[in-house]
Amino acid sequence: MSxxxxxxxVTVLVSKSLEIDEPAWCAGDHPGANYVPDITHNGPEVSARFETRHGPVDYLTAWITQAPYGELxxxxxxxxxxxxxxxxxxLDPDTVRSFTALTRAHLDILDVLANECDRLREIEGP
Structure with missing residues (x-):
């Protein structure tokens, strides 16, 4: 015997505060960060808002994000x-640009559909 x-x-759960650097753009809310890999910095959200007869619809919500300690x-x-x-x-910046280019092209198609719908309404009447 030595x-x-x-x-x-031994893996133990330790509950204590951790001081980390926070980027200037972070909105400062860190909910659910129970473990270091859960820490995510998020900037303010921006959304496109469209008013419908049923109320507003927010879509394409986006924000700057960073998960500097994420395990996965x-x-x-x-x-x-x-x-x-x-x-x-x-998404990285180049992928965002690709996404927005594709979205712009799709919006052009929506305009074509709206024009076609107008044409059909004129033919069929009220």
Missing amino acids: TEPRTVT SPEPQPMVAVEFGGNANS
């Missing part, structure tokens, strides 16, 4: 989070 001291690493997908650099399809997707 008389040398032994060490072992660390984001050491700020990203743009864009919410569509019910999910928030973290």
